[in-house]
Amino acid sequence: MKILYVTSEAAPFAKSGGLGDVAGSLPKALKQKGVDIRVILPLYRDIPDSFKKNMEVIGSYEVELNWRKQICEISRLTMDDVVYYFIGNSYYFDRDGLYGYFDEAERYLFFSKAVLDFVPKFDFWPDIVHCNDWQSAIIPFVLEKQYRTHYRQLKSVLSIHNIKYQGVYGEDTIMDILGLNKEDLTRDIEYKGDTNMMKAGIYNANWVTTVSPTYAKELEYEYYGEGLHGVIKANNHKMTGILNGIDYGIYNPQTDKHLYVNYTKSLKKKNENKRQLMKELDLKYDEDKPLVGIISRLDELKGIDLITGVIYEIMKLGLNLVVLGTGDKKYEDVFKHIHNSFPDNISVNIKFDSATASKIYAASDIILMPSRVEPCGLTQIIALKYGTIPLVRRTGGLNDTITKFDVVSGEGNGFVFNSYNAHEMLSELNRAVCLFRVNRDSWNKLVANAFKSRFDWSQSANQYIEIYD
Known part of the structure; x- marks a missing residue:
């Protein structure tokens, strides 16, 4: 053939x-x-x-x-x-x-x-x-x-x-x-x-x-x-x-040359990447605050309008945020403005480079992907390999790769919301933040599930x- x-x-x-x-x-x-x-x-x-x-x-x-x-x-x-x-x-x-x-x-x-x-x-x-x-x-x-x-x-x-x-x-x-x-x-x-x-x-x-x-x-x-x-x-x-x-020969935290500390499934080493990135970005580290990453083209198809529409409510949940990407100027300007309001809690990087992306994958606790349309999406698959939990809208390839975590059964590898609605996204993000903060055993189980997820060719x-x- x-x-x-x-x-x-x-x-x-x-x-x-x-x-x-x-x-x-x-x-x-x-x-x-x-x-x-x-x-x-x-x-x-x-x-x-x-x-x-x-x-x-x-x-x-x-x-x-x-x-x-x-x-x-x-x-x-x-x-x-x-x-x-x-x-x-x-x-x-x-x-x-x-x-x-x-x-x-x-x-x-x-x-x-x-x-x-x-x-x-x-x-x-x-x-x-x-x-x-x-x-x-x-x-x-x-x-x-x-x-x-x-x-x-x-x-x-x-x-x-x-x-x-x-x-x-x-x-x-x-x-x-x-x-x-x-x-x-x-x-x-x-x-x-x-x-x-x-x-x-x-x-x-x-x-x-x-x-x-x-x-x-x-x-x-x-x-x-x-x-x-x-x-x-x-x-x-x-x-x-x-x-x-x-x-997985390319996207692998065990061999990724851009990381501060390489790891396989070590939560301690993953957290060290979080500490080091937040230090590099001048963010204030707090072990009870999850680091939420956005690695995305900044446009409406990626759901960025949902994020910017409730950005102040997001920051009030008690989290740190790092943004990497370029796109629509109106979204770039919103993120720059919000950085001025929360300089210790949000880093905005209007660019794209693979080295910074790798660091964010390794350092983040959550990757936010509220896409309006997502034919497949690779960001959520890469995030899983790095032990970072995707929070996604149920559409396209996000639906085929991410299942909602159930605290009782311990099954699932992420957080999922259905409607293209900012407050439904916000509610699911609040659920993620609360689980991270008050139920670390369940959170660690979720991370273990992420590490086990595999979507090779x-x-x-x-x-x-x-x-x-």
């Missing part, structure tokens, strides 16, 4: 979010299970030179974009027994950052066509091309419209990591770049007078996956489907929700193999 895994980002080369984490770890897990899987992604300027210097240029070819042609240079690098191919083009990818440019449609249509043109030119002919998110979702559509006579047996899989981002562009743009006629823009790509790459991928892929079972079900509802709920319903016969995992990789077969 040969799989060409197509992604716009992959750790450790280039990453902006969860897709990068998945693309950096799932292929390794599949390779370990005997799948001949290779990854192909753009050769961005931001890929570190330490990787680029070890790449081998294996060839180049022209990619036709209707009336113009662009040169594509292919580089290859093998790491962790996985072969990576990099599509190089200085015009499209020799830029700062990964996304956000005016010609985004042209950049990723070029990338998608370059992938399809790649297949017969080199030493790897896949059985399946596995696409990810809107940047490569057009591939199944183009495969059927323009390449099917050349690739009669090639199948396609599309993974939806976040349906909010769909690749919606004007009809003229798509026709001009792909060389299509008006009659080629059939109902499987047409969207409110424009074209929608995600929609085209869903209709034309042989199979579609999402990043958690609950998210797969949620997408059939208007609230979550971002305008494509009808498309999801029409194609649910070929859709599977597969929970993302994490690479082994089982999920088996589910992908079933789909490939």
Whole structure:
């Protein structure tokens, strides 16, 4: 079985979010299970030179974009027994950052066509091309419209990591770049007078996956489907929700080089990380006050509006708070303002870096994730490995990974609330703070449950193999 895994980002080369984490770890897990899987992604300027210097240029070819042609240079690098191919083009990818440019449609249509043109030119002919998110979702559509006579047996899989981002562009743009006629823009790509790459991928892929079972079900509802709920319903016969995992070789408090003290399940050593981080952040340590961490993009989808709406009530619960992330300026400003009111109890870090994130995972008692939408979420899974208790809203992958702790039975690995409501979140946070403060035996049992929770890629990789077969 040969799989060409197509992604716009992959750790450790280039990453902006969860897709990068998945693309950096799932292929390794599949390779370990005997799948001949290779990854192909753009050769961005931001890929570190330490990787680029070890790449081998294996060839180049022209990619036709209707009336113009662009040169594509292919580089290859093998790491962790996985072969990576990099599509190089200085015009499209020799830029700062990964996304956000005016010609985004042209950049990723070029990338998608370059992938399809790649297949017969080199030493790897896949059985399946596995696409990810809107940047490569057009591939199944183009495969059927323009390449099917050349690739009669090639199948396609599309993974939806976040349906909010769909690749919606004007009809003229798509026709001009792909060389299509008006009659080629059939109902499987047409969207409110424009074209929608995600929609085209869903209709034309042989199979579609999402990043958690609950998210797969949620997408059939208007609230979550971002305008494509009808498309999801029409194609649910070929859709599977597969929970993302994490690479425990990367996220492991026993080996994490960023921690003050490494540990496996030692609460004493975990608490030492808490002491040291609070000292570094100029927070006042109190053994009876839990440290609550927020590691998140600061926007409404992540439930940040719930937090800022009751931020004073949260601080009155008797806790310390550390925030790490960037996003909507109005939320950044609220956190900065609240820091001035509680300088000894809240640290606000408007940035993101992995070293600080690791320290917060290890030092925090609670990780707060009141997401409005959370396709899978990796933060809560990482937190569990570090013995930090997630407090989440019951949605998407949060529902599939976190179960509400029951003091009587001792079962559960976190705190959960249901409605997207600030005061319901506040009530559950109060429950967590009270348990931490007055029932340390039950709290320690909860932490033990967190340590035992495991969401690696082994089982999920088996589910992908079933789909490939």
